[in-house]
Amino acid sequence: MNIISIRDIRKVYHIGTEKVVALGRISLSVAQGEICCILGTSGSGKSTLLNIMAGLERPSRGNVVIGGTDVTRYNEKQWALFRQKNIGFIFQSYDLLPTMTALENVAMPLAFRGMDKEIRTRKAVKMLRAVRLGNRMLHRPTQMSGGQQQRVGIARAFVARPRLIFADEPTGNLDSKTGREVMELMVSMARKYRETLIIVTHDPEIAKYAGRVIKIHDGSKISDERNTEAMGTKEES
DSSP, X not given: OEEEEEEEEEEEEEETTEEEEEEEEEEEEEETTOEEEEEOOTTXXXXXXXXHHTTSSOOSEEEEEETTEEXXXXXXXXXXXXXXXXXXXXXXXXXXOTTSOHHHHHHHHHHHTTXXXXXXXXXXXXXXXXXXXXXXXXXXGGGSOHHHHHHHHHHHHHHTOOSEEEXXXXXXXXXXXXXXXXXXXXXXXXXXXXXXEEEEESOHHHHTTSSEEEEEETTEEEEEEEOTTOSOOOOOO
16 A cells, blocks of 8 residues: 555746756655655755655645645645644754753654643653663753764654654764664664655665665656665564
8 A cells, every 4th residue: 555656746946037847757656664765866856856745845746645645735734734643754954952852852743743741751751762762861962962863853753653754864964883873773663663764865875774766866766676685674672
C-alpha cells in the first residue's frame, strides 16, 4: 500500500522575467514502511520535491496524495493540522528550541495534539531512552553535542508515531563517524516502528542506508532503484 504518491509534479519559479523550472513532471510513490532516499546534487530539485511532498511549497502543477487523500489543494491551516497529525521532520540544523530541555523538545509534538502532560512526558522519556539519551533528558541544546542534538531530533520525529517522516540532509552538520551512528539509529528505529522514512541527501554514502534510491538531476527523476543491501538494518533492542 502506498502512503504517498505524487503525480506529474511540476514546479516553476518566476524570478523577474526569468522562468526557472525546479521540477519537471515527476511522478513517484512510496509504500507504507518503506525507507526511501531522494539523492541529488545541490540545485537538483530534491529539496523542492521534499517541500512539496510535505506541504511546505505548492506545486505549479500536479497532485500529492497521502494516505489516499489528495492534499494538494489544502490551505495553510489545513496543511498545518495535517502535518501535526501525520508528518515528522528531522532537520540538518536540528531545529530544537534552545530554551527547552531535550525532554520538552521531544514532548512538544504531543502537546500540539492536546495530549495530557503526564502521558506525553512518559512517551518522551521512553523515546529519549530509545535513542540512548536517558542521561541527557534535562539538558538544553547548548549543553549537547551535534550528534546528541540530532538524536533528540530523531526522538521528536518518532514520538508521535507519524505516518511519514522526512529527513532533510540529516547528517549534514555532523562528522562522518557521528553521521554513521545517526543514520544507523534512524534507520533501525524506522524499521522497528514500521515508519515510512524519506531521506533527502546529496551524499551517496547516506543513500546506502535506504532500501530504495531515487536520483534527481536538473529537476527530473533519472533513476529509481532498489537497494537489497541497505546498511543499518539492525533493529534497536
